Amino acid sequence: MTSDRGALKEHFLKRLKYDPAKGRQEFFDPPLYGQGTFGVRVNKKSIAYILCYSFHGKSRRLTLGSYPKMSLADARAKSRHAAQLVEQGVDPGKKKTLELFEYRTSPSVADAVDTYLQWAKTSKKSWKEDERMLKKDFVKSIGDMKLQDVKRRQILALLDDKAKTAPVAANRLQAVVRALFNFCVERDIIEATPLVKMKKIAKETPRERALNKHEIVWFLKRLASPTITVSTRFALLLSLMLAQRSGTIAAMRWVDLDFDQGIWDRSGSFEKNNNPIAIPLSAPVRKILEHLHLLQAVKHKKRGNIEEPSPWVLPGRDRTLHQTQPSLNRAMRRFYDTYVANSELVKSEGLLRIAEGYPRPTAHDLRRTATTHMSGRGLGKDVRGRILNHANLSVDAIYDRYAYFDEKATALNDWHAYLLDLFKEAFGHKNWIKVYGQEAPQVNKSKAKPAEIEPNAPRTIMVGGREVVLSEPKIS
Template identity: 30%
Template sequence: MALNLADRSVSAARCPEGRKDVLLFDDALPGFGLRVTSGGTRTFIFQYRVEAKVRRMVLGTFGAELTTAQARKKAESLRGQVRDARDPVAERRAVRIAAAKAEAAEKAARAAATYTVDAMITHWAADHLAERSDSYANRVPAELRRALAEWKKAPADGFTQADAVRTLDAIKTERGPIAANRLRAVARACWGWAVKRGALASNPWEATPRPARETARERVLSDAEVGALWTAAAGLDAPMSSIVRLLLLTGQRRGEVAGMQWDELHLDAAMWAMPGNRTKNGKPHSVPLPAEAVALLLDVKRRRGAVLVFEGARETVPSGFGKTKARLDAAMVKAAKEGGRKLPAWTLHDIRRTVATGLQRLGVRLEVTEALLNHVSGSRSGIVGVYQRHGWEREKAEAVKAWSAHLLRCAEAKPKAAEDAAKVADMAEHRARRGKRA
């Protein structure tokens, strides 16, 4: 329907009964129209064609936004654009899309500026490390922050592969290639977590060269070295003397022994029960204590209100294991020279491997050794780990008793007892096999 659109005719226009709306077009300006709804709303429009498609644009509402003359002026401008082979609807849509993209980019830039390396490490630790032991969850983010101190306040997405390589080179120079390997593994895991969550587009650590090749350590202390270490530990100051001897007696991890808490100990039952948040694999772990370990712990003076058995400075877990190791080395080198031997390089973690190997030599079953050391590998993984729920408590108690006896014999310079025990175990196994054949 066409008519001369003016304020008077627009005000008088009505929507026919029974219809939702009606379109009225101006008889002088092609495409200029008015939409009248059944509710009385009057909206100016401009309609045109692009090839076979009809385009329609809203100009505004009569009265509240536009007069008829103002709407006609807008329509005339749009009509001129159409005559110039332009598409006002497409152009307006393109402007809206560009504005939305610009706003999104600005928002992303603001988010990137606030998602710093430090913030990423915080989120990663809270989410990814929540199920790890407390000591690991606290230590690893702190070490990562120290290594990346220069970038802590920088946007995480601005950290490049070149930055990663430079950081690894610096750590390799300052602390050695193994420390650089550890940093690379932890940083790659942190950035990888952020990529998987969509917070970052790429992981700059993924393509970095590995600082050094590593081979699995195989160092096991000999019986003479075990005896020398036990004796050397007696010369250390408290609490390191007790800590090193407990490492030898129990085979547990250094952080677990150093961070031992009073509420974990049940000395009347000769038992040490660690909760999952204190173990490497996150599983609760019970350690039977031999008489020598109980005696060591009974000698520790407990401060009122103390949580830790071995408190360091500021009521924290003891530190300074590097100096402790140096003192032990000096004492053991002296003992080795007196015995006409040399002392190969060793680490405190080698104690754990030494205990495991010693238990095997004493005839302890592999499942019992792994249960005692809280180590999940071939014998306790897969379907066995799911369905095997025997805790080996009695066997573990017997194992630590046998090991402590062997340890004291080593300290008394009688290591041959270990060989004798192994021979006895072999003989017993041989007799058992022969009995089955019979």
């Protein structure tokens, strides 16, 4: 029915109620030529704005929205837009159906993350860390939302909440989410990113944490904790001994080790800054690596050679994967928290600085600790830069991975001797292997097969394509 009151007014809509006796009712504005007839429909469940129009000689009806969720002014504007589409030869009803179909088939946040990670696996070294952050902190919160519905305020709320307990992690998450949306814009999955000109959520201050002599003793003692695995212990110890990034230590491969020459030779593809580097392997480091290989060889034999030997020096729980930096940080956090919880022990030993300005040590702090102490023992800037493998775009740095090799070897040998003195201070005259390693299981001679390794016989392993002779597991 057409209203005889002229155009619909807001006060009229407020008085509208469903009358069971009359059933569904419709009220319209006076019809306008070329713009259809705007009105409202009142039924048992809702009041809806409608537009009646003609398209190619056929009557059409379009639902514009519901009252009072949509204002009368917005509904009229939407009606005028629909009339303009009719003039352009577009059926607004069909257009709405198409848009609704596109919306329903548009990707959710979780779908977009999966698509991004498929690309990242072949394009980014850090894709596993991207996956961890996106799945844990982003998908878990708004994974079911349509990607195109995600607003700037929702992302800010998520990041602000993260920054309350982990400000640096909030910045890292923000960077990954930004990369996700930029990827989706480039692939025409969405039209724009909600992170345009979004500043960093938290202010970052560079870490300056380096362990002093007493704290190194504390660290060496805590490494013996039974709560961490042998692989994790040696990953942390080697991070301190070699002054390399803990993530790089965790991803050490047997194929990159040359025991004959005493070199850990890494190609640029495995480095954060793509600089190649050769790290000298001191005698203590080689003994640790030989012991780790021997343990893996014995375990492999016990499995009946069903599985392929692990290519990693420091495998994780899944032998096909290596340790990760987050797992090393979790180990550091665990034995730090356990230690500081025992206030009497902390007070009696007096080894660890626990006060404002001394945050909990992380795995990366071991690298800073090593270079700080080596510098204090006379290590020059040039050699230190070569050991740390900091970015250097000179021709010499790019092509000569063996530059300053002898100087690096001398500095590391001196540092390892110093560490061994501190180790003896903590554990007496024991060695690294006896404290942190585990003795290789003895083979029962009566049941040993001819091909099995006798417990006291010399052992050989293949490392980096070379045969290396190993002594017994108890390495001094």
